[in-house]
Amino acid sequence: MSVVFHEKSGEFHLFNDEISYIISILPNGQLGQLYYGKRLRDRESFEHLQEYGMRSMVAWVGGLGRRDVSLELLKQEYPSFGSSDFRNPAFEILQENGSHVSNFRYVSHEIISGKPGLSGLPATYTEAPEEADTIVFTLFDEVTQVELKLNYTVFRDYNAIARSAHFENKGSQTLKLNSAMSFSLDLPGTEYEWMQFSGAWAREREPFVKKIGSGVTSVESMRGCSSPNQNPFVVIRKPGTTEDCGEAYGVSLVYSGNFLAQAEGDTYGQTRVMIGINPRGFCWNLTPGEVFQTPEAVVVYSAQGLNGMSQNFHELYRTRLARGYWRDRERPVLLNNWEATYMDFDEEKILNIARKACEAGIELFVLDDGWFGKRNDDFRGLGDWFVNTDKLENGISGLSRKITEMGMRFGLWFEPEMVNEDSDLFRAHPDWILATPGREPSLGRNQCVLDFSRKVVVDAIYEMMEKVIADSDITYIKWDMNRSITECYSAAYAANQQGEIYHRYILGVYDLYERLITRFPEILFESCASGGARFDPGMLYYAPQAWCSDDTDAVERIGIQYGTSYCYPVSSVGAHVSVVPNHQILRETPLETRFNVAMFGAFGYELDITRMPEEEFEEVKKQVAFVKQYRKLIHTGTYYRLADPFATNEGAWMLVSQDQKEAIVMYSRILIHPNSPVKRLKLKGLNPDLEYRIEAPRKKEVSRCGDELMYAGLITTEPAIGDIGEAGADVYTDFYSKVYVLKAN
Ligand code: GLA
DSSP states (O other): OEEEEETTTTEEEEEOSSEEEEEEEOTTSSEEEEEEEEOOOOOSOOGGGSOOOOOTTOOOOTTSOOSSOOTTTSOBSSOOSSSSOOSOOSEEEEOTTSOOOOOOEEEEEEEEESOOOOTTSOOOOOSSGGGEEEEEEEEEETTTTEEEEEEEEEESSSSEEEEEEEEEEOSSSOEEEEEEEEEEEEEEOSOOEEEEEEEETTEEEEEEEEEOOSEEEEEEEOSSSOOSSBOSEEEEEOTTOOSSSBOEEEEEEEOSSOEEEEEEEOTTSEEEEEEEEOSTTOOEEEOTTOEEEOOEEEEEEESBHHHHHHHHHHHHHHHHTSOSTTSSSOOOOEEEOHHHHTTOOOHHHHHHHHHHHHHTTOOEEEEOSOSBTTOSSTTBOTTOOSBOTTTOTTHHHHHHHHHHHHTOEEEEEEOTTEEESBSHHHHHOGGGBOOOTTSOOOOBTTEEEBOTTSHHHHHHHHHHHHHHHHHTTOOEEEEOOOSOOOSOOOTTSOGGGGGGHHHHHHHHHHHHHHHHHHHSTTOEEEEOBTTBTTOSHHHHTTOSEEEOOSOOOHHHHHHHHHHHTTTSOGGGEEEEEEOSSOTTTOOOOOHHHHHHHHTSSEEEEESOGGGSOHHHHHHHHHHHHHHHHHHHHHHHSEEEEEEOTTTSSEEEEEEEOTTSSEEEEEEEEOSOOTTOOOOEEOOOSOOTTOEEEEEOTTSOOEEEEHHIIIIIOEEOOOOOTTSTTOOOTTTSSTTEEEEEEEEEO
């Protein structure tokens, strides 16, 4: 991997073994985009890949004396507003004289081994300088005296480019940054498809595909969080791209707040793709000396279809975005008491559940909502982070010690960013919430949002949390966030700074995470936002796993986890076995299927294990042992999607170990059909020359060669009801699934 500067042509070639990204200096000094895709042989110039020309109704760039240079026609790196380009800009600066026009000209560049961090923001990183090269371009706008730095990192081992932008006002004007995207790329052609991951509470990240064509296609969040409605991740792909072949660009934003992802097909055969902080509701005061750093965007180019794209994201995000003590450690099998008790518990009930969980081999007990303040329902208590001794007479410290003495770890739930009006915290500081003067704040789940743009608020929450954690044996924290932000206004900031609050809020969240991680580096954080409402790369930097969805129904989860897999690694997907009828949708599914789906995540249980029939409890013991045996393979193996549950009656995926000697396959057939045809599932990523032993419950062990399993397929057919003389209804029914383990010598 390398960054090469061709001085004569003024071109920069960023490449690794698989990809090339080529930038040029345009005649007006701005940066132009020449190519991004499969690796090209380096040469002095790729200038011919730029579209110079003269057309009617286009405006050409002033002061050059050339009539063939129009920004409307040129592919650019970080396009500006208001000049000869009429497409959406990557940024916009409002000046004192009312002008929005700027022209950032190349001044210099610096090539750095490795990757510098982004202060106060989550970002991918390197552990050794040889893992990546970074080029930092310095550009300058003479009129506003603003310096713009554009950062590009090319990784050695991933087909990924990380980008961000940094503005600094070096002049004397008071400027307003009205938008500043993290990434903008002009691709040739408009024949692309757009893939987005949309949903709502309990049905997050369902893939949807549309044609881009002419005009703007976009998704965004204005909820103050990345949201369950749209994920800050989109795919731009060529028509005909499948899971296994074709070209795809995955565009991901390492950020947890409002975002905009957009593709704009223009009239002259280009598509402008961008992602960054949503310009709506955003305005940063760039006063003299002030800087603004955008979040990071990560873009993966894959010539090996969608699976190839996802595998790059998985490895990069699992190993060079997630951090800390738990990054590479096997995650503990946990039991969370939420669906077991909700807020109705006392110490005895909790200890009974924990004891039984321990007997099953479960390694971590998590006490969810309801342990603090007067929190007996969701109308009160948030903000009062001290134990309710009516429920837990020995406090969190006493309870955590008893659980630790059993031989289990102990974890605790917090919702640090929120407050109920019925709380001591709110009574003492009613002005600490986000609210617009003179108007009633909207409530969500009966709670208000604390003003995390203010250090004093973050400090107060840190102190309360620090005390509880330091006094107890806590090794895991579930950090929840259960409502969107409304009336985003801070009492502590001036009128002209209110456009900064959404972003300052998220910076406050990151700051609290960073402080807690620094103080308690061995705590495993799991992020959560009413399930998966903040399942984004920003959170993964602090919390290596996230509660994927409040929907614990196994069939729903096949789709949710399948959709989540397009960007996020299995190790980040919090997934639990819960009871039936399911609490969210009342469906009854076999325990085996609930397990078969949940094991492909950061695994646990969410049920009252003391109320389980004995034979199910025995089953749970086996499940826990199975997960312990295979969690390393599941979390670090190469992931392949095999069958799409949104398009068919089946859902399937598999993981293959790095040496290809082990693999684990999940196959599910959602609804049963009588007398069904023979099914072959073509496996992926195996070594064609190896012979694999295949183990599956209630199946005779067989051996098959890798080539046969990939090219002819694994026969997954089970006899169905209605087939002569075959299955019992208890085994082969709706919501059927099976896990196959493959081992080669
Ligand atoms: C959210 C979470 C749940 C649970 C509850 C507690 O809904 O997603 O898992 O923690 O809050 O109130």
